[in-house]
Amino acid sequence: MPITPFYQRIADEIRERIKSGDLRPGDKLPSTSELCTRYGVSTQVIRSVMLTLRAEGLVEGHQGRGVYVRDQGVTG
Amino acid sequence: MPITPFYQRIADEIRERIKSGDLRPGDKLPSTSELCTRYGVSTQVIRSVMLTLRAEGLVEGHQGRGVYVRDQGVTG
């Protein structure tokens, strides 16, 4: 049984929080440094998480503001 | 007008090649080091490209073998 890498576990957790409604559209995710501290990983791992979640259309990042949960099922 | 980052340009190019049929399901993409040399970027950039393309379901990587174009529209 393969071990799950950090970036995937974190992505899974955030994805589940979004799908379960714990995190709703418009909600702001914790900052990158906050997530780094919380999970004990580097910024690269968090970047991988956000890259994945963005590609899936679940979140969108804004420089200087933060990363926000998108309205699910909305592409524009 | 924003400049397009490397990882996004490379991802766009590969994505277009897949959607246009230039790269077909089952085709093997060039190796990571090959792409690094070709585009003059680091492995991290290529990793970001593959992470994005994988999240989009366009390709799938296999350790020791390579990255292959997936049958589009097939989830399993």
Next chain:
DNA sequence: CCACATTTGTCCGTATGTATC
């Protein structure tokens, strides 16, 4: 089965740019 090269996967540390507050 073992040794080796190849290739993808994962992670760390650091630096710089740009946008927001």
Next chain:
DNA sequence: AGATACATACGGACAAATGTG
């Protein structure tokens, strides 16, 4: 002007799977 915060990129290191000889 400064602090905060996301975005991009480089370099280095090690693990795991595969194919070849």
